[in-house]
Amino acid sequence: xxxxxxxxxxxxxxxxHAVEAAMEIYNEEGYYSITMDKIAERAEIxxxxxxxxFKNKDEIFISAIMAYMDYFCSLLSDVYDRRDAIKETLLExxxxxxxxxxxxxxxxxxxxxxxxxxxxxRNLSPDLRNMLYKAGSNAVAYQHKITDYGVSxxxxxxxxxxxxxxxxxxxxxxxxxVERSKGQITGKTHINPTRDIALExxxxxxxxxxxxxxx
Amino acid sequence: xxxxxxxxxxxxxxxxHAVEAAMEIYNEEGYYSITMDKIAERAEIxxxxxxxxFKNKDEIFISAIMAYMDYFCSLLSDVYDRRDAIKETLLExxxxxxxxxxxxxxxxxxxxxxxxxxxxxRNLSPDLRNMLYKAGSNAVAYQHKITDYGVSxxxxxxxxxxxxxxxxxxxxxxxxxVERSKGQITGKTHINPTRDIALExxxxxxxxxxxxxxx
Amino acid sequence: xxxxxxxxxxxxxxxxHAVEAAMEIYNEEGYYSITMDKIAERAEIxxxxxxxxFKNKDEIFISAIMAYMDYFCSLLSDVYDRRDAIKETLLExxxxxxxxxxxxxxxxxxxxxxxxxxxxxRNLSPDLRNMLYKAGSNAVAYQHKITDYGVSxxxxxxxxxxxxxxxxxxxxxxxxxVERSKGQITGKTHINPTRDIALExxxxxxxxxxxxxxx
Amino acid sequence: xxxxxxxxxxxxxxxxHAVEAAMEIYNEEGYYSITMDKIAERAEIxxxxxxxxFKNKDEIFISAIMAYMDYFCSLLSDVYDRRDAIKETLLExxxxxxxxxxxxxxxxxxxxxxxxxxxxxRNLSPDLRNMLYKAGSNAVAYQHKITDYGVSxxxxxxxxxxxxxxxxxxxxxxxxxVERSKGQITGKTHINPTRDIALExxxxxxxxxxxxxxx
DNA sequence: AATGAATGAGGTTTCATTCAT
DNA sequence: TATGAATGAAACCTCATTCAT
Numbered sequence: 081x082x083x084x085x086x087x088x089x090x091x092x093x094x095x096x097h098a099v100e101a102a103m104e105i106y107n108e109e110g111y112y113s114i115t116m117d118k119i120a121e122r123a124e125i126x127x128x129x130x131x132x133x134f135k136n137k138d139e140i141f142i143s144a145i146m147a148y149m150d151y152f153c154s155l156l157s158d159v160y161d162r163r164d165a166i167k168e169t170l171l172e173x174x175x176x177x178x179x180x181x182x183x184x185x186x187x188x189x190x191x192x193x194x195x196x197x198x199x200x201x202r203n204l205s206p207d208l209r210n211m212l213y214k215a216g217s218n219a220v221a222y223q224h225k226i227t228d229y230g231v232s233x234x235x236x237x238x239x240x241x242x243x244x245x246x247x248x249x250x251x252x253x254x255x256x257x258v259e260r261s262k263g264q265i266t267g268k269t270h271i272n273p274t275r276d277i278a279l280e281x282x283x284x285x286x287x288x289x290x291x292x293x294x295x
Numbered sequence: 296x297x298x299x300x301x302x303x304x305x306x307x308x309x310x311x312h313a314v315e316a317a318m319e320i321y322n323e324e325g326y327y328s329i330t331m332d333k334i335a336e337r338a339e340i341x342x343x344x345x346x347x348x349f350k351n352k353d354e355i356f357i358s359a360i361m362a363y364m365d366y367f368c369s370l371l372s373d374v375y376d377r378r379d380a381i382k383e384t385l386l387e388x389x390x391x392x393x394x395x396x397x398x399x400x401x402x403x404x405x406x407x408x409x410x411x412x413x414x415x416x417r418n419l420s421p422d423l424r425n426m427l428y429k430a431g432s433n434a435v436a437y438q439h440k441i442t443d444y445g446v447s448x449x450x451x452x453x454x455x456x457x458x459x460x461x462x463x464x465x466x467x468x469x470x471x472x473v474e475r476s477k478g479q480i481t482g483k484t485h486i487n488p489t490r491d492i493a494l495e496x497x498x499x500x501x502x503x504x505x506x507x508x509x510x
Numbered sequence: 511x512x513x514x515x516x517x518x519x520x521x522x523x524x525x526x527h528a529v530e531a532a533m534e535i536y537n538e539e540g541y542y543s544i545t546m547d548k549i550a551e552r553a554e555i556x557x558x559x560x561x562x563x564f565k566n567k568d569e570i571f572i573s574a575i576m577a578y579m580d581y582f583c584s585l586l587s588d589v590y591d592r593r594d595a596i597k598e599t600l601l602e603x604x605x606x607x608x609x610x611x612x613x614x615x616x617x618x619x620x621x622x623x624x625x626x627x628x629x630x631x632r633n634l635s636p637d638l639r640n641m642l643y644k645a646g647s648n649a650v651a652y653q654h655k656i657t658d659y660g661v662s663x664x665x666x667x668x669x670x671x672x673x674x675x676x677x678x679x680x681x682x683x684x685x686x687x688v689e690r691s692k693g694q695i696t697g698k699t700h701i702n703p704t705r706d707i708a709l710e711x712x713x714x715x716x717x718x719x720x721x722x723x724x725x
Numbered sequence: 726x727x728x729x730x731x732x733x734x735x736x737x738x739x740x741x742h743a744v745e746a747a748m749e750i751y752n753e754e755g756y757y758s759i760t761m762d763k764i765a766e767r768a769e770i771x772x773x774x775x776x777x778x779f780k781n782k783d784e785i786f787i788s789a790i791m792a793y794m795d796y797f798c799s800l801l802s803d804v805y806d807r808r809d810a811i812k813e814t815l816l817e818x819x820x821x822x823x824x825x826x827x828x829x830x831x832x833x834x835x836x837x838x839x840x841x842x843x844x845x846x847r848n849l850s851p852d853l854r855n856m857l858y859k860a861g862s863n864a865v866a867y868q869h870k871i872t873d874y875g876v877s878x879x880x881x882x883x884x885x886x887x888x889x890x891x892x893x894x895x896x897x898x899x900x901x902x903v904e905r906s907k908g909q910i911t912g913k914t915h916i917n918p919t920r921d922i923a924l925e926x927x928x929x930x931x932x933x934x935x936x937x938x939x940x
Numbered sequence: 941a942a943t944g945a946a947t948g949a950g951g952t953t954t955c956a957t958t959c960a961t
Numbered sequence: 962t963a964t965g966a967a968t969g970a971a972a973c974c975t976c977a978t979t980c981a982t
Contacts, residue, residue: 083961087965110414112327115951126968128954137952199325237499239492247493250469251462257472258465277454278462284452285496302941331977341943343979352977517962540844542757546956556964558958567956628843629755667929669922677923680899681892687902688895707884708892714882715926728982732944760972771947776974 095133097123099144106141107187111194114141142208145195148188149215152181156222163229170230171248171287174223175279178252193253223249236286244286251278310348312338314359321356322402326409329356357423360410363403364430367396371437378444385445386463386501389438390494393467408468438464451501459501466493525563527553529574536571537617541624544571572638575625578618579645582611586652593659600660601678601716604653605709608682623683653679666716674716681708740778742768744789751786752832756839759786787853790840793833794860797826801867808874815875816893816932819868820924823897838898868894881931889931896923 101122120127155177182189223245230236316337335342370392438460445451531552550557585607653675660666746767765772800822827834868890875881
């Protein structure tokens with residue numbers, strides 16, 4: 081029993097090692113430079129051993145993404161649960177989910193986005209593509225629920241909540257990508273002023289002003 | 296000389312054929328599915344001949360992007376030149392540049408963005424990466440000039456124009472990518488409402504209200 | 511002692527399980543699709559444990575074949591023992607051995623033939639190849655004895671009994687293989703008419719007609 | 726033109742080289758020991774070059790088989806065309822087709838049979854499997870026509886010609902396989918007496934005796 | 941100038957077998 | 962005794978690029 085348990089934990093460790101290795105390579109050289117060879121070398125196991133833990137190359141990557149999407153969903157879920165208490169700062173809280181998601185592990189965030197927007201998804205096996213799609217849908221659904229609430233409560237401007245959610249998402253994505261692309265060239269990432277001003281812009285545009293309301 | 300000229304023109308034709316072929320493949324199958332073989336077949340040239348016109352595979356793609364970036368710069372330049380006349384709708388005009396850039400050739404737009412944001416850029420030869428960077432900088436510089444003008448004229452909120460330019464750019468990028476990613480999954484692209492509401496949000500957030508100013 | 515005995519019996523059980531598993535896979539997917547993994551899974555043993563019972567992969571298969579060859583020899587031996595009583599129908603009885611051998615376990619029959627005719631035998635270890643060869647020789651020897659008797663008794667045409675035995679053997683083999691190959695393509699196996707007519711042809715060709723003799 | 730022609734011929738040469746190499750390996754080590762590496766080495770080209778001439782590994786082998794099946798069909802077709810002239814020795818002529826087929830290139834004959842009877846066919850791509858199937862059907866059709874004629878003319882015993890064709894085919898196959906398997910073990914192949922006696926047996930069994938007819 | 945031919949380098953996956961526990 | 966874990970060796974295939982003609 082103790083044996084089985086320890087084994088399971090070790091196995092889990094190695095899986096994680098492999099995933100970390102893959103992520104490091106992703107970060108340093110990009111998705112299409114990931115090879116089983118490189119992962120194996122970094123994780124200090126044989127190439128063949130990787131196939132003990134993962135069915136194929138894609139699964140290594142996807143399994144990391146899934147975990148991060150779950151984390152993101154939990155953030156959103158938390159905000160939604162506290163919606164009545166945080167009514168006044170709903171947009172900021174929502175924005176905070178993205179920020180936390182990103183800051184918790186920027187590389188994993190990148191990777192998640194990479195797979196949601198990139199052509200790479202086309203070449204995935206149907207199984208994995210489906211998993212990915214479901215995880216994505218889940219997160220999107222939570223966002224809709226939050227913006228829906230914001231609109232219904234008169235906190236956000238009166239427009240289709242789905243589209244509103246997309247605008248916020250888009251803005252965040254765009255900012256992160258611009259930052260990332262600059263980071264690639266200059267070597268520095270995370271220029272926070274952009275994010276702050278973006279939130280300000282969003283806030284001005286999305287939130288209904290009380291004054292406006294009172295008129 | 297007439298001969299040399301004609302030759303040059305023919306050469307130009309083939310280059311264009313190759314570039315178009317590469318773009319078609321990019322659109323249909325994605326960047327990482329482009330192969331010299333496929334380009335050669337579509338362009339009806341031999342694979343070896345491609346190396347007469349381009350130094351290597353990447354150059355084919357990059358040369359297409361360069362041309363489109365030039366077009367984008369010309370759009371921005373035009374707006375900048377008319378800045379005094381269009382002061383009132385500066386944001387809309389700027390936004391319009393993005394829209395035109397995108398609608399003129401969505402595939403080329405995609406491709407441009409792909410290379411600016413994607414890891415692929417890291418694996419480019421320094422030469423090409425430099426060209427790309429310059430073309431990008433050029434466009435960015437124009438955007439800065441426009442937002443700079445907007446801030447200085449009290450049309451936009453008072454914040455770092457560079458960051459403002461990035462926010463606009465980010466928003467547009469984000470929207471396009473969300474649309475594209477949805478297109479990949481649902482088969483439908485270009486849900487205009489998102490773009491419209493995004494502009495509205497941006498406008499509310501970025502433009503200084505006269506009322507606000509007069510107070 | 512009781513313990514040792516029980517252990518031995520258990521060991522024997524597991525060996526049999528493994529052999530059965532191997533045969534099932536052979537039947538469903540073919541010899542070259544047999545893997546230690548699949549055998550282990552079906553036999554509900556660990557892959558490593560297979561190496562406790564068998565020296566290597568081939569031995570599993572071969573040991574099954576050996577058992578079936580023994581059964582075949584016993585059939586032939588029985589016919590030979592009754593040779594005087596069944597003189598009149600010697601060919602039919604001989605033929606019947608093949609039929610029984612085949613029908614008792616068509617898969618094992620296939621497997622036996624597979625190894626006797628196939629290239630696979632070349633890649634066996636000398637040890638195993640030898641065992642196989644001896645088992646085969648044994649069966650062949652019995653057949654020779656029977657045809658020898660047939661010729662000597664004037665029941666069969668007067669020709670080298672060894673060759674006669676081979677002709678019968680060949681005919682049966684050929685029929686089975688044609689049937690099997692048709693089975694692979696049409697999904698139906700065992701078209702008995704072929705076998706029946708083959709026997710008729712053989713009988714006409716091999717058996718001396720009494721009339722002929724009396725003339 | 727001369728150039729293109731010569732190129733084509735050279736290409737043909739190399740294809741043949743590759744096929745020969747594959748066949749040699751087949752002969753020496755068996756089908757499942759054929760690897761692209763070994764073929765390339767023997768044919769004195771690079772592994773990659775093989776993919777210029779053949780789509781994949783199987784195609785190398787199958788293309789050889791197809792050629793031999795065509796040759797076999799031509800033999801059968803010739804016999805059928807001369808059927809009226811050779812009525813008396815129809816069985817011998819038919820048998821002769823098998824003999825020639827086999828003797829023209831025993832290895833190729835083996836290979837043909839291998840693919841028709843072996844499990845290997847299951848793992849073929851549908852395309853190749855289809856080609857193989859058609860070539861096989863063609864040969865079978867010819868055989869049926871010949872036996873059909875034999876029965877209708879009262880040369881062969883009165884039974885289903887399709888089955889008769891199969892019996893002949895089976896007999897030949899069986900003989901060849903027994904010979905081959907002996908060859909594998911003793912190193913000698915082609916024990917002609919077996920074939921001769923087999924023909925005699927078949928002839929006695931299949932051909933209607935004039936005496937029998939006159940009675 | 942143009943191209944068919946050739947290939948080196950690299951990538952993913954499979955599997956029989958060994959070994960520490 | 963039994964097994965989960967690990968791996969070396971090998972197989973197939975792809976593709977950007979070079980080269981002789």
